[in-house]
Amino acid sequence: MGMNLFFSIIKSTAKLMNYAEEYDLYGLEMHHKKKKDSPSGTAKVLSEIILKNIDRKTLAKYEKLNRKIEKNEFHFASVRSGYIPGMHSISFDSESDTIELKHTARNRNGLAMGTIKAAKWINDKTGFYNFTNKLNEIIG
Numbered sequence: 001m002g003m004n005l006f007f008s009i010i011k012s013t014a015k016l017m018n019y020a021e022e023y024d025l026y027g028l029e030m031h032h033k034k035k036k037d038s039p040s041g042t043a044k045v046l047s048e049i050i051l052k053n054i055d056r057k058t059l060a061k062y063e064k065l066n067r068k069i070e071k072n073e074f075h076f077a078s079v080r081s082g083y084i085p086g087m088h089s090i091s092f093d094s095e096s097d098t099i100e101l102k103h104t105a106r107n108r109n110g111l112a113m114g115t116i117k118a119a120k121w122i123n124d125k126t127g128f129y130n131f132t133n134k135l136n137e138i139i140g
Contacts, residue, residue: 003042003088006103010046010090013101014053021056023092023099027076030087038062038078042088047076050090 017023027050029043039047039062047060058072069075089102122129 002105003103006088006101007045007049009101011049011053013090013092013099014050017092018054018056020092020094022094022096024094025050025054025057025074025090025092027060027074028079028087028089028091029076030079030081030084032083032085033080035080038080039076040078040086040088042086043076043078046088046090047074050074 017025027043027046029040031040043062044060050057051060056072057074059070059074061069061073061075062078065075085107086105087102089100091101092099
């Protein structure tokens with residue numbers, strides 16, 4: 001459930017930061033050393049949210065860059081080490097300050113609780129839904 005809340009926070013923040021052109025941004029994700037994909041699906045979803053809501057950014061770069069990053073790009077770096085269940089952050093950086101938003105999973109309990117809540121919520125509904133529908137119902 002926490003990650004879905006984080007998606008909503010990033011979307012709202014990105015809409016605000018669309019008008020704060022003095023801020024550049026980057027993403028960072030960290031996972032345990034046995035994770036097989038890089039970037040993670042979550043990093044890709046966060047990137048999609050950024051690209052849809054910040055007009056000046058049109059391309060996410062996930063690989064190591066051996067060149068200067070272009071103005072329309074933002075870098076989403078991945079770290080794989082140790083036993084980290086999962087950490088994702090988006091940072092907005094200017095000459096004056098940095099704003100960092102971060103979600104850290106301690107274990108898979110949050111995912112399980114969110115799945116149970118979603119199943120209870122959707123039980124009496126018909127059609128296609130995602131967790132954003134539930135969040136919108138909660139926050140109006």
